[in-house]
Amino acid sequence: MEPKPLDTLLPGQRLARGVCRHLLSHDFVSIEEFTPERGKRVDVMALGPKGEIWVIECKSGLADFRADAKWQGYLEWCDRYFWAVDEGFPLEYLPEGTGLILADAYDAEILRMGPESKLPAARRSALTRRFARHAALRLHGVVNPKL
Helix, strand or coil: CCCCCHHHCCHHHHHHHHHHHHHHHCCCEEEEEEEEECCEEEEEEEECCCCCEEEEEECCCHHHHHHCCCHHHHHHHCCEEEEEECCCCCHHHCCCCCEEEEECCCCEEEEECCCCCCCCHHHHHHHHHHHHHHHHHHHHHHHCCCC
């Protein structure tokens, strides 16, 4: 499976790409469009070198942000929560008490660190296993696309 050309990615996917590239420079590995539980799908979930878990929601514009009524349900699935937006996004609409990442398809910059709210140990353990299995299954799909 070849990576999609940049010109075929939707705006939110372009932001997610830049976010994932940037997080790797902080030694965080990430998965796009990850489902921590049925009915929830986060744009990016990242796993840090000390086991920390971050969720990043990528918003391509104000309409996309306003349509997201379920973001607060993601807070219980991470140690830190961030919004990722491009340079044209009106930042005053983003809620206080959340992290902020400015991104494009190539890179990103953390402008505001999301406040830390440590996950309970049992949830962290289960979520880390789910993350690992999901990553392995995606790799399987690349290496053995016909399985």
